[in-house]
Amino acid sequence: MTVSSTAPPQGPERSNTEAVRTAGLTKRYGDRTAVDAVDLVVRTGEVFGFLGPNGAGKTTTLRMLVGLVRPSAGTATVLGLPAGDPAGLRRVGALIEGPAFYPYLSGRDNLRVLARRAGASAAAVDAALSQVGLAARGRDRYSRYSLGMKQRLGVAGALLTGPDLLILDEPTNGLDPQGMGDMRELVRSLGQAGHTIVLSSHLMGEVEQVCDRVGIIANGAMVAESTIDDLRGQGHIVVGVDNAARAEAVLAKALGASQVRLVGGAVQIDGRAGDIGAINHALVSHGIGVTEIRRLERTLEEVFLELTSSVPGTNSAAKVAHDAR
Numbered sequence: 001m002t003v004s005s006t007a008p009p010q011g012p013e014r015s016n017t018e019a020v021r022t023a024g025l026t027k028r029y030g031d032r033t034a035v036d037a038v039d040l041v042v043r044t045g046e047v048f049g050f051l052g053p054n055g056a057g058k059t060t061t062l063r064m065l066v067g068l069v070r071p072s073a074g075t076a077t078v079l080g081l082p083a084g085d086p087a088g089l090r091r092v093g094a095l096i097e098g099p100a101f102y103p104y105l106s107g108r109d110n111l112r113v114l115a116r117r118a119g120a121s122a123a124a125v126d127a128a129l130s131q132v133g134l135a136a137r138g139r140d141r142y143s144r145y146s147l148g149m150k151q152r153l154g155v156a157g158a159l160l161t162g163p164d165l166l167i168l169d170e171p172t173n174g175l176d177p178q179g180m181g182d183m184r185e186l187v188r189s190l191g192q193a194g195h196t197i198v199l200s201s202h203l204m205g206e207v208e209q210v211c212d213r214v215g216i217i218a219n220g221a222m223v224a225e226s227t228i229d230d231l232r233g234q235g236h237i238v239v240g241v242d243n244a245a246r247a248e249a250v251l252a253k254a255l256g257a258s259q260v261r262l263v264g265g266a267v268q269i270d271g272r273a274g275d276i277g278a279i280n281h282a283l284v285s286h287g288i289g290v291t292e293i294r295r296l297e298r299t300l301e302e303v304f305l306e307l308t309s310s311v312p313g314t315n316s317a318a319k320v321a322h323d324a325r
């Protein structure tokens with residue numbers, strides 16, 4: 001099979017719009033629940049960011065998707081087949097643990113070894129090398145590669161068979177800023193070429209730059225699955241009024257007490273831009289003078305920190321997950 005620099009091959013099976021679906025996916029190690037009832041959907045053709053702090057359960061989840069770890073409970077479907085099914089695995093390219101390359105062989109020869117094992121053609125080796133920007137350095141020894149080049153060679157290895165799904169576990173981990181930038185650019189270009197990619201990371205800023213949607217995991221549990229825009233939309237609305245205490249009571253009744261609070265003489269509400277009309281209407285219809293309504297923008301980093309530091313199942317976590325559906 002050759003590696004294409006355009007969209008991956010379309011077959012009847014590609015009419016399926018979901019590349020990955022998990023339901024209640026759980027992994028326990030003794031008393032410890034590494035992955036806790038994760039529900040997750042990756043759509044065909046998207047670059048999906050799987051975000052979470054270190055130890056959140058990203059690698060364990062991805063290992064379950066490729067059959068390296070057996071779930072304790074729940075299900076995972078990958079490319080329409082049960083996770084780990086050999087027919088499905090043949091269509092998945094994964095970089096989950098650094099691949100074992102031979103230090104004394106060139107990058108190209110390492111890929112040729114992998115290609116032989118995977119039944120990929122010699123042409124696929126050169127195509128994969130150029131896809132990851134290593135064509136000019138393919139004949140250098142692996143041991144001379146920078147960490148960033150080693151990681152990109154790992155991605156080339158995952159691309160050899162022209163996979164329908166690419167799973168990259170923290171491919172920028174340990175890279176210097178230049179290496180991180182190169183890897184981001186590579187993932188972005190693969191996404192633009194139509195590949196379906198799951199990219200795990202603990203860096204919000206990173207996935208923001210390359211991903212269409214993100215799933216956020218903390219303490220083994222999903223706290224959000226959403227587009228970047230929707231995550232950004234989860235902000236606060238600040239309302240200036242002539243009677244803050246009354247306005248707080250009116251809005252608490254209309255929207256729920258947990259969504260509304262008094263901050264520095266103004267009323268602050270958890271909500272998004274679309275809520276502003278209803279807020280204004282509620283206040284005006286109660287005869288409260290409104291002097292200002294504005295949204296407080298949060299950075300995605302703040303959203304991420306807020307979600308991952310909150311106990312899974314709290315209101316804010318549940319709200320984002322709900323809004324994303």
Ligand SMILES: Nc1ncnc2c1ncn2[C@@H]1O[C@H](COP(=O)(O)OP(=O)(O)OP(=O)(O)O)[C@@H](O)[C@H]1O
Nearest residue numbers: 029032034052053054055056057058059060061202
């Ligand atoms: N084989 C194992 N045996 C016992 N505990 C494990 C095992 N693998 C993972 N864990 C634990 O499960 C939890 C989730 O680990 P995991 O590696 O999936 O997280 P992660 O989000 O990928 O983090 P990191 O970015 O640090 O790799 C951690 O507490 C980890 O210590």
